[in-house]
Amino acid sequence: ALLLGGAFWLLRRKTATPATPYEAEAAPVPVPLAPTRPISRPDPVPLPLAAAAPHISLALEAHHLSRSLVYVTLAYRLTVSNAGSAPHGALHIAGDLASAHASQSREAQLNPAASELEHRHAIAGLAPGESVTLSGEMRLPVSAILPIRQGAAQLFVPLARFSILGADGIAITRVFVIGQPADQPGGALRPFRIDAMPGVFRELAFREIATPA
Numbered sequence: 001a002l003l004l005g006g007a008f009w010l011l012r013r014k015t016a017t018p019a020t021p022y023e024a025e026a027a028p029v030p031v032p033l034a035p036t037r038p039i040s041r042p043d044p045v046p047l048p049l050a051a052a053a054p055h056i057s058l059a060l061e062a063h064h065l066s067r068s069l070v071y072v073t074l075a076y077r078l079t080v081s082n083a084g085s086a087p088h089g090a091l092h093i094a095g096d097l098a099s100a101h102a103s104q105s106r107e108a109q110l111n112p113a114a115s116e117l118e119h120r121h122a123i124a125g126l127a128p129g130e131s132v133t134l135s136g137e138m139r140l141p142v143s144a145i146l147p148i149r150q151g152a153a154q155l156f157v158p159l160a161r162f163s164i165l166g167a168d169g170i171a172i173t174r175v176f177v178i179g180q181p182a183d184q185p186g187g188a189l190r191p192f193r194i195d196a197m198p199g200v201f202r203e204l205a206f207r208e209i210a211t212p213a
Contacts, residue, residue: 055084
């Protein structure tokens with residue numbers, strides 16, 4: 001099934017073949033003035049980075065999404081943890097806020113080069129069992145949003161993208177789709193109407209999307 005009539009593969013529902021646990025679900029969107037249907041399910045559980053850093057984890061908290069005349073801004077919190085028995089060296093975290101759209105390739109959306117992302121945080125190192133919490137904001141110009149059109153409605157599916165680089169060889173990309181909470185427990189998230197967006201959305205949910213190997 002394809003999301004929003006155009007078919008955005010990032011947000012498809014589960015099929016008979018088991019989907020990756022981080023993949024967002026898809027759902028059609030009703031007529032423009034009705035509440036939008038879900039696009040994914042929140043997943044608040046911290047997830048392991050990858051085999052390259054088996055003991056490092058990153059957990060995202062999406063606080064609120066706001067829109068001014070010029071920017072859409074996501075306020076977030078990241079918790080980076082070392083669950084291993086060995087220390088890790090310095091970590092640098094870059095990130096951006098992007099607009100999911102079927103006109104862009106999977107590679108471009110889910111595997112951006114670290115050099116394309118803005119440097120946001122630095123961690124001197126993590127001892128075994130240590131966690132560090134980082135807060136910040138990411139902005140996307142309204143003019144850069146690629147709207148998904150559904151009748152007269154223009155829908156926006158934000159992607160929060162993070163790249164983690166370490167002095168000890170860690171190089172990981174994490175991508176989360178951001179949406180409004182599901183209408184019912186276990187349901188999928190709902191996209192935002194960028195053409196009728198209020199000043200601030202304070203209730204957000206998210207789901208991680210598996211990035212290309």
